[in-house]
Amino acid sequence: xxxxxxxxxxxxxxxxxxxxxxxxxxxxxxxxxxxxxxxxxxxxxxxxxxxxxxxxxxxxxxxxxxxxxxxxxxxxxxxxxxxxxxxxxxxxxxxxxxxxxxxxxxxxxxxxxxxxxxxxxxxxxxxxxxxxxxxxxxxxxxx
Amino acid sequence: xxxxxxxxxxxxxxxxxxxxxxxxxxxxxxxxxxxxxxxxxxxxxxxxxxxxxxxxxxxxxxxxxxxxxxxxxxxxxxxxxxxxxxxxxxxxxxxxxxxxxxxxxxxxxxxxxxxxxxxxxxxxxxxxxxxxxxxxxxxxxxxxxxxxxxxxxxxxxxxxxxxxxxxxxxxxxxxxxxxxxxxxxxxxxxxxxxxxxxxxxxxxxxxxxxxxxxxxxxxxxxxxxxxxxxxxxxxxxxxxxxxxxxxxxxxxxxxxxxxxxxxxxxxxxxxxxxxxxxxxxxxxxxxxxxxxxxxxxxxxxxxxxxxxxxxxxxxxxxxxxxxxxxxxxxxxxxxxxxxxxxxxxxxxxxxxxxxxxxxxxxxxxxxxxxxxxxxxxx
Ligand code: SF4
Ligand code: SF4
Numbered sequence: 001x002x003x004x005x006x007x008x009x010x011x012x013x014x015x016x017x018x019x020x021x022x023x024x025x026x027x028x029x030x031x032x033x034x035x036x037x038x039x040x041x042x043x044x045x046x047x048x049x050x051x052x053x054x055x056x057x058x059x060x061x062x063x064x065x066x067x068x069x070x071x072x073x074x075x076x077x078x079x080x081x082x083x084x085x086x087x088x089x090x091x092x093x094x095x096x097x098x099x100x101x102x103x104x105x106x107x108x109x110x111x112x113x114x115x116x117x118x119x120x121x122x123x124x125x126x127x128x129x130x131x132x133x134x135x136x137x138x139x140x141x142x143x
Numbered sequence: 144x145x146x147x148x149x150x151x152x153x154x155x156x157x158x159x160x161x162x163x164x165x166x167x168x169x170x171x172x173x174x175x176x177x178x179x180x181x182x183x184x185x186x187x188x189x190x191x192x193x194x195x196x197x198x199x200x201x202x203x204x205x206x207x208x209x210x211x212x213x214x215x216x217x218x219x220x221x222x223x224x225x226x227x228x229x230x231x232x233x234x235x236x237x238x239x240x241x242x243x244x245x246x247x248x249x250x251x252x253x254x255x256x257x258x259x260x261x262x263x264x265x266x267x268x269x270x271x272x273x274x275x276x277x278x279x280x281x282x283x284x285x286x287x288x289x290x291x292x293x294x295x296x297x298x299x300x301x302x303x304x305x306x307x308x309x310x311x312x313x314x315x316x317x318x319x320x321x322x323x324x325x326x327x328x329x330x331x332x333x334x335x336x337x338x339x340x341x342x343x344x345x346x347x348x349x350x351x352x353x354x355x356x357x358x359x360x361x362x363x364x365x366x367x368x369x370x371x372x373x374x375x376x377x378x379x380x381x382x383x384x385x386x387x388x389x390x391x392x393x394x395x396x397x398x399x400x401x402x403x404x405x406x407x408x409x410x411x412x413x414x415x416x417x418x419x420x421x422x423x424x425x426x427x428x429x430x431x432x433x434x435x436x437x438x439x440x441x442x443x444x445x446x447x448x449x450x451x452x453x454x455x456x457x458x459x460x461x462x463x464x465x466x467x468x469x470x471x472x473x474x475x476x477x478x479x480x481x482x483x484x485x486x487x488x489x490x491x492x493x494x495x496x497x498x499x500x501x502x503x504x505x506x507x508x509x510x511x512x513x514x515x516x517x518x519x520x521x
Binding site for chain 2: 037038040041042061063090091092093094097106
């Protein structure tokens with residue numbers, strides 16, 4: 001078996017190499033594109049204040065005490081302000097299943113890193129709004 | 144051991160920084176290339192999980208258990224749920240029982256997929272490190288579709304399960320399982336069919352069935368010696384569906400030395416575990432009835448528990464996993480919780496298995512026992 005004998009193997013390897021080089025990569029080009037998340041994804045929460053009744057069931061259900069409630073802060077008739085501390089939250093989904101008034105939901109937004117610890121405490125302004133559409137693919141495919 | 148041999152001995156710490164030591168530390172005494180003493184050290188992962196359980200109510204406790212062993216999160220949280228269900232009388236719907244069992248087996252497949260890659264990686268087969276992990280992504284996708292989380296599923300709750308199976312989940316599970324079935328022969332060929340791999344695992348780290356029973360090993364580590372010891376068969380949980388179907392406990396018999404096992408037998412055993420899990424899921428899926436997934440009174444009943452003791456256990460991927468709970472009258476939280484992980488026994492059995500082996504065989508020995516630090520440092 002000389003060089004000629006191995007030629008077949010060399011061609012097989014080269015075929016694989018060329019196929020992989022011109023293929024679209026399996027990985028995502030992250031900040032510009034993202035994978036689609038299922039609807040059930042337990043990402044950051046959204047609080048719908050119109051429906052909230054300030055019953056504090058979500059606060060009681062939380063195993064890590066990540067939610068703080070402020071019952072004085074009222075925008076509507078019986079609602080309250082919620083502060084979510086994402087440095088503590090473990091995304092277990094208990095607060096959402098505890099809320100019987102459909103006022104608290106998870107969103108498929110999971111990339112919530114911040115430069116400052118304080119920014120991870122989502123106050124009533126941040127928790128009631130979404131800064132971007134979570135279900136769409138952002139940006140473009142890299143290749 | 145004569146003292147003058149020990150004069151030349153060198154002591155090295157395997158871990159906590161070593162890449163294949165997973166953050167735990169084992170003190171090895173070496174003479175030349177041979178290990179003469181092995182001293183496992185638990186404690187580097189201790190996070191007082193048992194104490195934490197005393198401050199969580201009965202719906203929250205399972206979240207702590209999940210985080211002890213991420214690879215088998217649902218298998219880890221289930222014993223807690225089973226213990227709560229022993230104390231309070233709940234009626235689990237048939238559908239929930241079957242769904243729980245399917246998810247337990249699915250979780251076992253996930254954990255073993257991770258183990259394949261990890262074990263091959265520890266022995267230096269880096270292609271094999273990533274291939275099962277690519278397949279594992281499909282399994283995780285199915286978990287995510289059902290529960291919203293990839294690892295820490297938080298799926299069961301006292302009285303039933305939290306999320307119902309959807310057609311999308313069924314489709315994703317189908318993809319994940321067919322992927323496992325398709326790739327099993329490939330992995331079998333890459334590991335069991337590879338002469339290098341066999342050289343490194345055959346005859347390495349062997350113990351007898353008698354020793355395994357004495358050390359308290361369980362799960363695949365004892366079934367590899369040919370002892371059909373399996374909780375799913377020996378003590379079927381009334382709230383799971385293992386009794387509804389016919390299935391065989393997988394065991395491995397080594398022809399050359401019956402009643403003993405080495406690292407290679409333990410690998411074969413884990414292949415058989417996956418086959419059994421696939422078989423159980425295939426048999427349970429057609430039995431899935433329509434109906435509720437949770438006892439409607441569960442929420443109210445679990446708020447305050449009567450005085451009592453509950454002991455829940457399940458056959459995990461690594462062995463018997465159990466939780467014992469003691470409650471006082473009208474308890475909102477357990478008075479005392481005790482977690483029994485399967486890996487404490489397998490980690491400390493290294494003390495007896497390893498001496499006499501070569502240093503290069505050490506990863507093969509502990510990798511084949513599949514220890515996970517969370518289980519001995521709960
Ligand atoms: S998801 Fe879990 S940890 Fe996070 S705020 Fe809700 S209950 Fe607390
Ligand atoms: S979000 Fe839901 S559970 Fe929390 S206070 Fe409002 S209504 Fe109650």
